[in-house]
Amino acid sequence: MAEKNEPGAMNNRVVKDVLGRQVVQTIARAKRPHDSPKQRVAKVVPPEKCFFCPGNEHLTPPEISRLGQDGKWSVRVFPNKFPAFSRECEHAYGRHEVIVETPDHAKTLSELPAEALRDYLSVLRARMQDSAADSRLKYTCIFKNEGKDAGASLEHSHTQLVGMDFVPKHVQKIGKKAAAIAAMPAKQAKSVFYKNESFAALCPKGSRFLHEVWIVPLAPMHSLSAMDDSQLLGLAQAIKSSLSALDAATGYAPYNILCHSAPHGEKDFTFHMQILPRLANWAGFEFATEIVMSSAVPRDSAKMLSGSLGGMK
Helix, strand or coil, X not given: CCCCCCCCHHHCEEEECCCCCEEEECHHHHHCHHHCCCCCCCCCCCHHHCCCCCCCHHHCCCCCEEEEECCEEEEEEEECCCCXXXXXXXXXXXXXXXXXXXXXXXXXXXXXXXXXXXXXXXXXHHHHHHHHCCCCCCEEEEEEEECHHHCCCCCXXXXXXXXXXXXXXXXHHHHCCHHHHHCHHHHCHHHEEEECCCEEEECCCCCCCCCCEEEEECCCCCCHHHCCHHHHHHHHHHHHHXXXXXXXXXXXXXXXXXXXXXXXXXCCCCCEEEEEECCCCCCHHHHHHCCEEECCCHHHHHHHHHHHHHHHC
């Protein structure tokens, strides 16, 4: 970190995100080599050897559900072969599922049409509803790891769903900030780079990741499982626009998507999605203090992403 007499040091500041987590914004850190946009990583596994590609369905656990027609699938769901939670586990009861969003080995979410993303979200909605029907389960977590640096163990684009018999403390903390999260599009309007009738996409104050994006509803919504088809399409459009802008601006950087819905049976919660580009790694300072050093300037990120969207029109 720069000393006070070094260039850029006077612009450093400590800020908090909506959950109260501390971030040190150090603008000069944007010049570090590993903060630069990365080139798109080529997929090296051929489709015929991919566990998730059409024709290899026998390589996964038995299918739970699918969308498709004429014997071909567009979205496919099956149990995770290496589950963290399962019905057979006494001390980690739950479920752990894999949702393959597209049969196309080469494509990522940003390259799917909004209608395909809506269909994918409708499958997630159905799986969440099924999870909530198990009275022992209290919370369902949906997340996506895109790219090896974001934790993906397989190249083919996919999402994971985990149902568990408790509500994580972090989720409880998010629930207590429902009003603050709902107010973000209005209070952080200058960081909004995309908006439709149902959702706004913005780069939040106190971003812990470079070009971090949150997708927040413009009207009360507590869970993906409670959305109607129109709202799902609005969410699909917001996801596509956000990821398309990020991919264009960062050269298809790896990222995590976190889908935050209310614990089962609760409504005092603000649904939202977080997209966390993995352009830089956390190191000793972050783990020692739980304070993140970041070169992110949310308004600058929003301006850049807005420009990326404009260039695609």
